[in-house]
Amino acid sequence: MSISGASVLSGTAKIVGNSNVATDPARIAAFEIDGSSPAAVVQPGSSDEVVELARFATHEKLAIVATGAQTKLGIGMPPRQYDLALEMTRLDRVIAYDPGDLTLSVEPGITLHKIASVLSEHRQFLPLAAAFGDRATAGGTVASGVDSPMRHMYGTARDFVLGMEFVTGDGVAVKSGGRVVKNVTGYDIHKLMIGSLGTLGIITRINFRTFPQPQTARTCIATFRGSTGACELRRMIAHSSLRPQSLEILAASADCAPELSRRAGLSFENSRWSVVATFAGDARVLDRNRHDLEAFAQAADPKSLESFAELRDAAAENVARYIAGFPGVILQYRPAAAIFKISALPTDLAGLAAGILSSEIGWTAVMRGLGVTYLALLAPDDSERSLQLLKPVCARIFSLAEKAPWGPSVMLWCPSKLKSEINIWGAPRGDFSLMKKLKGVFDPGGVLSPGRYVGGL
Amino acid sequence: MDPRLLHQLTKLLGPRGVLHRPEDLLLYEYDGSVDVGRPDCVVFPRTATDVVEVVRLANRHKVPLVGRGTGTGLSGGAIARHGGVIVSFSRMTRIVEIDAENQRATVQPGVVNADLSVAVEHLGLHFAPDPSSQKACTIGGNVSENSGGPHTLAYGVTTNHVLSLEIVLPSAERMRLGSAALDPPGYDLTGLFVGSEGTFGLVTEITVKLTRLPEAVKTLLAIFDSVDDATETVAEITARGITPAACEMLDGWTIRAVEDYVHAGFPLDCAAILLIEVDGLREVAELEAKDVADVCGLHHAREVRVARDARERDLLWKGRKNAFGAAGRLSPSYYTQDGVIPRTKLPATLRRIGEISRKYGLQIGNVFHAGDGNLHPIILFDQRNEQQFRDTIRAGDEIIEFCIQMGGSITGEHGVGMEKDRLMPLLFSDADLGLMRRVRDVFNPEGLLNPGKILPTSKGCGEIYVRPRPAMAAPRA
Numbered sequence: 001m002s003i004s005g006a007s008v009l010s011g012t013a014k015i016v017g018n019s020n021v022a023t024d025p026a027r028i029a030a031f032e033i034d035g036s037s038p039a040a041v042v043q044p045g046s047s048d049e050v051v052e053l054a055r056f057a058t059h060e061k062l063a064i065v066a067t068g069a070q071t072k073l074g075i076g077m078p079p080r081q082y083d084l085a086l087e088m089t090r091l092d093r094v095i096a097y098d099p100g101d102l103t104l105s106v107e108p109g110i111t112l113h114k115i116a117s118v119l120s121e122h123r124q125f126l127p128l129a130a131a132f133g134d135r136a137t138a139g140g141t142v143a144s145g146v147d148s149p150m151r152h153m154y155g156t157a158r159d160f161v162l163g164m165e166f167v168t169g170d171g172v173a174v175k176s177g178g179r180v181v182k183n184v185t186g187y188d189i190h191k192l193m194i195g196s197l198g199t200l201g202i203i204t205r206i207n208f209r210t211f212p213q214p215q216t217a218r219t220c221i222a223t224f225r226g227s228t229g230a231c232e233l234r235r236m237i238a239h240s241s242l243r244p245q246s247l248e249i250l251a252a253s254a255d256c257a258p259e260l261s262r263r264a265g266l267s268f269e270n271s272r273w274s275v276v277a278t279f280a281g282d283a284r285v286l287d288r289n290r291h292d293l294e295a296f297a298q299a300a301d302p303k304s305l306e307s308f309a310e311l312r313d314a315a316a317e318n319v320a321r322y323i324a325g326f327p328g329v330i331l332q333y334r335p336a337a338a339i340f341k342i343s344a345l346p347t348d349l350a351g352l353a354a355g356i357l358s359s360e361i362g363w364t365a366v367m368r369g370l371g372v373t374y375l376a377l378l379a380p381d382d383s384e385r386s387l388q389l390l391k392p393v394c395a396r397i398f399s400l401a402e403k404a405p406w407g408p409s410v411m412l413w414c415p416s417k418l419k420s421e422i423n424i425w426g427a428p429r430g431d432f433s434l435m436k437k438l439k440g441v442f443d444p445g446g447v448l449s450p451g452r453y454v455g456g457l
Numbered sequence: 458m459d460p461r462l463l464h465q466l467t468k469l470l471g472p473r474g475v476l477h478r479p480e481d482l483l484l485y486e487y488d489g490s491v492d493v494g495r496p497d498c499v500v501f502p503r504t505a506t507d508v509v510e511v512v513r514l515a516n517r518h519k520v521p522l523v524g525r526g527t528g529t530g531l532s533g534g535a536i537a538r539h540g541g542v543i544v545s546f547s548r549m550t551r552i553v554e555i556d557a558e559n560q561r562a563t564v565q566p567g568v569v570n571a572d573l574s575v576a577v578e579h580l581g582l583h584f585a586p587d588p589s590s591q592k593a594c595t596i597g598g599n600v601s602e603n604s605g606g607p608h609t610l611a612y613g614v615t616t617n618h619v620l621s622l623e624i625v626l627p628s629a630e631r632m633r634l635g636s637a638a639l640d641p642p643g644y645d646l647t648g649l650f651v652g653s654e655g656t657f658g659l660v661t662e663i664t665v666k667l668t669r670l671p672e673a674v675k676t677l678l679a680i681f682d683s684v685d686d687a688t689e690t691v692a693e694i695t696a697r698g699i700t701p702a703a704c705e706m707l708d709g710w711t712i713r714a715v716e717d718y719v720h721a722g723f724p725l726d727c728a729a730i731l732l733i734e735v736d737g738l739r740e741v742a743e744l745e746a747k748d749v750a751d752v753c754g755l756h757h758a759r760e761v762r763v764a765r766d767a768r769e770r771d772l773l774w775k776g777r778k779n780a781f782g783a784a785g786r787l788s789p790s791y792y793t794q795d796g797v798i799p800r801t802k803l804p805a806t807l808r809r810i811g812e813i814s815r816k817y818g819l820q821i822g823n824v825f826h827a828g829d830g831n832l833h834p835i836i837l838f839d840q841r842n843e844q845q846f847r848d849t850i851r852a853g854d855e856i857i858e859f860c861i862q863m864g865g866s867i868t869g870e871h872g873v874g875m876e877k878d879r880l881m882p883l884l885f886s887d888a889d890l891g892l893m894r895r896v897r898d899v900f901n902p903e904g905l906l907n908p909g910k911i912l913p914t915s916k917g918c919g920e921i922y923v924r925p926r927p928a929m930a931a932p933r934a
Contacts, residue, residue, distance in 0.1 A: 066816045180864070183868070184614075184652050185877075186889070208859050241669065303640070434900070
């Protein structure tokens with residue numbers, strides 16, 4: 001930062017008004033990222049104000065971190081420089097909702113919760129049941145690229161974001177895509193914004209495709225002793241005509257099993273691995289799904305199958321909340337947990353499960369049926385002793401990246417102290433040179449969340 | 458073109474790997490659109506290494522490069538607008554790997570779309586994007602254009618099915634984008650690349666998702682005496698929360714043209730038909746077929762027929778997929794538009810197309826993906842009549858302008874190419890286009906790859922664009 005705190009305050013206040021700039025320590029504390037705090041929290045009220053703020057930041061060489069509800073600031077590296085937190089929650093309008101066209105345009109600061117209530121009036125929904133969904137905003141969810149268990153049927157933001165408006169680092173308001181469900185006009189630049197952690201632009205509008213709310217859903221759970229039967233059941237479902245809404249394998253190490261069992265409302269104890277599948281449809285369709293699923297569970301590994309059950313109401317909701325909210329639940333339980341997202345292939349899951357079992361530290365995992373796996377290493381605290389335990393395990397996971405059964409891995413959450421010692425994004429890949437050039441195009445002054453992303457971008 | 462480049466290319470690929478005589482090049486002036494442009498030569502690499510070497514040579518001589526599959530594109534994407542070397546992928550047609558367990562396939566760019574589905578059918582899988590040209594078009598072309606098709610309503614377009622690409626940049630650098638596994642770390646370069654219409658790089662290998670074939674499929678033909686009844690049926694199907702696998706509409710004129718050609722059993726005296734397909738588990742398909750039939754009945758469908766077997770279903774689809782070929786039998790030339798509107802605006806848009814048809818005295822047939830609001834008006838004209846050709850282009854532009862007014866877009870699946878680059882400013886600001894240009898420059902800084910596509914070359918879009926020469930009727934959409 002080249003200018004004084006007072007000039008930051010007056011410069012930003014001129015753009016957004018005094019009441020929308022805060023510098024008091026109590027307010028700023030919520031925006032801390034790994035010990036680094038901004039000089040001010042600024043709340044823009046329009047896309048034009050975001051443009052002005054980006055220009056001001058570029059001119060004054062200030063670094064900006066855009067944020068919604070601050071639920072996922074822990075993802076990524078701390079910013080190299082951090083002057084302004086742009087809190088986007090004043091931009092929280094529904095710009096347009098056309099139920100008949102199944103399209104929705106929102107400002108980024110609207111919460112997923114609010115979107116759900118708007119859409120439910122027309123029996124529609126957005127399949128973004130992501131972590132921190134009770135507080136998270138649309139902009140933060142899309143920018144952080146977190147996925148939802150419902151991706152099994154509906155895909156990710158990549159598949160249902162139709163277009164976006166955003167402001168580049170040098171303060172230019174731009175758009176790409178559109179508001180119709182099928183469109184190949186111009187480059188799909190908005191795809192770059194998804195999961196880029198605010199390093200390429202500040203999102204000011206998102207156009208979503210919405211989906212009809214399924215009539216009734218049912219959750220079935222099959223529990224096995226050990227991972228083999230669970231992985232085989234996943235395989236059988238994938239090779240069948242069944243189309244689950246979500247499909248996950250859950251497990252936890254013995255030391256953490258009692259507590260996590262309580263939180264998830266199912267049993268992880270005695271090396272239990274559970275397959276949880278959700279289906280939707282009318283009574284006949286649900287019966288067929290349940291019937292086939294139970295037959296598959298019996299056939300997958302009769303020796304290790306402990307139980308097959310349909311979860312009702314509160315129990316089903318409990319498990320769904322645990323799965324969708326996985327990182328949040330884990331961080332609440334063990335704030336010093338290291339949570340990996342491993343891009344494994346479906347066939348790698350059995351090997352991955354075996355690899356996880358040999359972990360020297362407490363763990364729990366959610367393996368999505370499509371292969372993406374969330375693995376939490378449950379360090380008891382962030383003491384030096386715990387970190388020394390965590391470090392070699394993390395290093396081993398990264399050294400196995402790109403090789404089956406691990407696949408490319410990133411460490412989404414971990415204690416701050418670990419971030420300076422381990423490359424949480426994994427080694428840069430062959431296309432990194434293009435990413436670096438793109439960063440230069442979108443953010444020539446390097447003001448947008450500098451250093452937070454892959455390879456120091 | 459510099460004879461030394463021709464010599465070097467011939468040395469690299471052999472005399473049968475290079476075409477350069479004018480009579481050979483004539484075929485490569487065209488694609489499925491109404492545009493033309495002559496390349497200086499056409500090369501046929503066999504391997505990714507060949508492609509790298511071709512790019513290196515062209516780069517050294519600063520000659521444009523244009524990738525090409527089988528030339529079925531509908532916006533001039535594979536036409537050498539400013540001459541140069543066409544890189545044809547018709548010798549790179551190998552399915553490199555089928556990973557049935559993970560439902561992935563890796564293919565070379567010249568693999569024909571339908572061939573991949575045929576190759577994995579015995580595994581109960583298929584490649585979901587199904588452009589009407591799927592028996593001819595290549596997956597490399599699908600990637601470049603982000604192609605759609607009737608079943609993209611439920612299954613998504615090409616970009617939803619592409620996981621990883623091996624590309625060669627104009628600098629001759631070869632690299633891999635994305636990964637076979639989902640969500641690799643870093644910016645989504647695969648998502649950015651798909652649909653870049655050959656302006657970012659040449660694709661040498663593609664990893665796609667394969668989709669399980671549904672247990673049951675029901676195809677319904679609903680016959681209407683009024684176009685409005687048909688469009689309202691589409692709106693209500695959506696409102697009821699039913700997402701059919703496909704929902705296609707043909708208007709009366711198109712039905713008669715098709716029936717005369719394909720004999721799909723379409724009634725000749727109706728105003729519109731809907732071809733609706735539902736699929737999934739047996740129970741799902743039965744339930745949805747009943748619901749769809751009910752909605753059709755509520756909106757005065759004269760008759761709803763359900764295909765009894767695969768043969769009947771194929772015949773109905775043959776009628777739909779050959780609509781453009783049928784137009785070709787009735788007119789010396791035709792121009793297929795590709796506008797998109799929010800689907801609730803279908804009735805108003807069809808009325809407007811009718812007005813435009815009357816205004817110019819041009820026959821316009823309508824066949825489109827009703828379920829997602831993607832229109833394909835077919836304007837018939839005679840290429841020998843200069844005035845009629847100009848009117849055809851004007852009529853097409855007016856349809857597109859109306860789509861934009863309705864909150865839609867200028868192309869749903871055919872691409873911008875050299876057909877609509879001049880219309881881009883109707884949707885995008887100078888700032889939007891400026892960023893797109895700078896993004897293109899990251900991949901293709903000297904503009905050697907497929908120059909003159911997507912981004913408008915001059916600022917004004919009001920001028921009347923006169924094409925060099927209209928082509929013969931294009932065979933499909």
